Amino acid sequence: MDFQLSDDQRALRAGMRELLAGRFDRDRMRAVLDGGGGVGGALWRELGAAGLFALRLPETAGGVGLGLPESVLVFDEVGRRLLPGPLIATQLAAGAVQGAAAGEAVVALAEAGRPVGHLAAADALLVLDGDSARVLSGGALRRLVGEAEPVRSLDPGTPLWRVPGLAGYEGEPLADGARLRREGALLAAAEQLGSAARSLEAAVQHAGAREQFGAPIGSFQAVKHLCAGMLVRAETARAAVYAAAVTADPAEIAGAKLLADEAAVGNARDCLQVHGGMGFTWEADVHLHLKRAWLRAGQWLTAAEAEEALAADLA
Structure with a gap:
């Protein structure tokens, strides 16, 4: 079977x-963070015009008519850019x-027992309960x-709110909530994959430019091992995410x-670790990927x- 991209x-x-x-270059990303990390209406409409949210809707419904593998490729790129907002929920509920x-x-x-991100900007909530x-x-x-009630978020790009129990709020039921949760998990995995790849790129770039003792730090064995381990993690995850998108x-x-x-x-x-103490400063982007991850x-x-699901499958 050929798993190469078409x-x-x-x-x-x-x-x-x-x-x-x-x-959504770095300047725009930083402007969003400095403004509190909320969803920008202009950016959201630009993404809609590009077909991001209608990617999997059938063409008869005004969508692009593509499938889950294509959405995974798109959300991989979204993860690289630290794009803000509930993009996955909006795509899943687009119809x-x-x-x-x-x-x-x-x-x-909105998931039972968990804070809700970007609630102030939401026109609707996709509520998942089991x-x-x-x-x-x-x-x-x-x-x-x-x-x-607003709560402090560890990710400056994702404002969070604590909501009361969701059971008392009725809404329009959606078919096959289990499938929506699975697909949302896969698209979130694709975002994580993009973030992992971007962290690897940033580490390699810094290791080649930063010098200590008259040599790039990337020439030191300890740094080489860190970068090699990052590559293994990213490519192992990539194989798993792409395969799950197909099956x-x-x-x-x-x-x-x-x-x-x-x-x-x-x-x-x-x-x-590769960036040292400067990686924790607000001016650097490294810590932003960790917090979003x-x-x-x-x-x-x-x-x-996920571990319970895998154990149940093995049993």
Whole structure:
């Protein structure tokens, strides 16, 4: 079986990388963080116009008509750029929330017992509770927002709110909530994969430019080992994520999320080691990848949940 990307898939990936480089460069990313990390309406509409949210909707419904593997390639690029906002939830709910496919509506993710990101900017909530899913909007959403409390977020690009129990808020039920959770977990794994790859690139670049004792630090064996380990993590996760995108198998998705979380967090930590103390400063981008990776690891499918899913499959 040939698992190489097709020409169209390569073109999609290259096009998304070029789009994000032009629309969300480092200066714009920093401006978002300095402004509190909220979702920008202009950027959201630009992403909608580019087809990000309608990527998997059928062409008869005004979508692009592509599949899960193509979404994985796109969210890999999103993870590299630290793009803010609930992009995954908005894509998954694009067919159920008016305006979401075009980037005119923001759909945030609400999971039972967990803080909600970007609640203030949300036009709707994709509520996941076990294997059930529903969309919360209108008066019910306004009531929930009024009762929510902002909480400190470890990721400066993701404002968080603590919400009351979600059971008392009715919404439009969605079919196959278990599938939505699995697909969300896989797309989150793709974002983690992109972040892991970007951390590797940043470490290698810094190791080649930074000198100590008259030589680039990348010539030192300890730094070489760090970078080699980062490459192994990223490529192992890439194989798992791409395979799960093709099969959509629940156990393979759980394994892909587990490996991608480990790659994103581990690579960001090692990238910090390569950068030394400067990696923790606000001016550097290294710590931002670590903080976003920590946050993503607790969404859609946590490590404990993924391990349970894998154990159940083996049993």
